[in-house]
Amino acid sequence: MNPIFKAVGVRKLFGAFEALKGIDLEVTQGEVVCIIGPSGSGKSTFLRCINQLETVTGGALWIKGELVGYRRNGNKLYELSSGEVARQRLATGMVFQRFNLFPHKTALENVIEGPVQVLKQARREAEGTARKLLARVGLQDKCDAYPITLSGGQQQRVAIARALAMQPALLLFDEPTSALDPELVGEVLAVMRDVARTGITMIVVTHELGFAREVANRVLFMDRGMVVESGPPEQVLVNPTEPRTREFISAVLR
Numbered sequence: 001m002n003p004i005f006k007a008v009g010v011r012k013l014f015g016a017f018e019a020l021k022g023i024d025l026e027v028t029q030g031e032v033v034c035i036i037g038p039s040g041s042g043k044s045t046f047l048r049c050i051n052q053l054e055t056v057t058g059g060a061l062w063i064k065g066e067l068v069g070y071r072r073n074g075n076k077l078y079e080l081s082s083g084e085v086a087r088q089r090l091a092t093g094m095v096f097q098r099f100n101l102f103p104h105k106t107a108l109e110n111v112i113e114g115p116v117q118v119l120k121q122a123r124r125e126a127e128g129t130a131r132k133l134l135a136r137v138g139l140q141d142k143c144d145a146y147p148i149t150l151s152g153g154q155q156q157r158v159a160i161a162r163a164l165a166m167q168p169a170l171l172l173f174d175e176p177t178s179a180l181d182p183e184l185v186g187e188v189l190a191v192m193r194d195v196a197r198t199g200i201t202m203i204v205v206t207h208e209l210g211f212a213r214e215v216a217n218r219v220l221f222m223d224r225g226m227v228v229e230s231g232p233p234e235q236v237l238v239n240p241t242e243p244r245t246r247e248f249i250s251a252v253l254r
Contacts, residue, residue, distance in 0.1 A: 002065065004029045004201050005050070005170055009059035012045055012225075019045045021225040022059065027170070030199040034212035034233070037222035038248060043205040046222075047172050050203070051094050052085050063091045064169055090118070093163030094172045097179050099155040101147040107134060107158045108143040114166045126165070133161040137191045153184030157191050164195070171195070173204040209252060213237050221245045 003026040012020040020042045027033050035043050048054040050061060052069055061068035068088060070077040080088065101110050111130035115121040121129075134140055137157040147155050156176055163171060173192065177185040189211050196202060196215045206212060212219050212233055219236040221229045221244075229242045240246050 003027055003062075004064055005203070006062040007046075007050075007059065008061075010046070010049060010056050010061060011058035012042070012049060012054060013057040019225050020049070020056075023225075023227060025220070025227070027201060027203060029201055031217045032196050032202045032204065032215050033218050033220065034204045034206055034216040035220045035222055036206065036209065036212060036248070037220075037228075041222040042225040043222050044174050047094070047174050047203065047205055050170075051092050051172060052089055055079075063088070066091075090166065091169045092172055093166050093168035093170070094174065095156070095159050095163050095176050097175050099147070099152070099159045099179075101155055101158060101162075103147050106144050106146055107139060107150070107161075110147070110158055111162045111165050114162065119166065130161070130165060133164050134158070136164075136194070137161050138187070151184060152180045153187045156180065156188045160188075160191055160195065164200075169201065171200050171202045173202065173206070175205050175207065177206070177208060207252065209237055209249065221248065223248070 005027040007023050007025040010020055010023040011018065023046055037043050045054060049056050055069060066088065069080055069085065071080060102113065105113065108127065108130050111133060112123065112126040115126040115129065116123055131140070131143060134143055137160055139154060139157055142150065142154060150158065177188050180188065189208060192211070193215055216233045218230065219233045220227050221236055223244055229236055229240055229245045236245060237249060240249065
């Protein structure tokens, strides 16, 4: 089976600092990959490179077999135009730490913005889909609510519905519960479990080891810009082979 996502030797420099030091990863259709690791290990930077919010310094990424950010002409690579990047970005949906909802739009309006403005769906069709998605994340009664009236967990669930409305091939989560009060984490993880069961391909950066163990097909542990260990959750999270992985998991569970 051809991978829906592939990274080969991905590097990212910020000045002299090397945030990513040659990341390799293949993800197949329907797979859920969770990435864990300490702050500053490059996890979020890797997601931002996948979604073209950052440009890779070296290596290459492919989504659905298409080279990300560049086109090849013979032996030369040329950067894509902003319009071409925007088209490629439609293949990915991203759920951020801080929700990033439009404060002046209702939950329903936030969810339909992309389908109407970008995908050029008819507003009536987009609204019908948005209401179903908001119901799916448990917010059927919040369609007309503005973000300021919603809890952090509710806002993040709107953000998940918004990402799903664009029908992405690959859904990216960048520590989606890290900005939430502890009592709100569970409601967001429950929605993510439901999304994972639908068969959508997901890459999730998370500190929630219980979620990773339950939902992931594969877990990557990153540290200092490198993948230190990768494998099934029962191996990486329960019986890791690398001392640095054991040290991190012990610290998180302490």
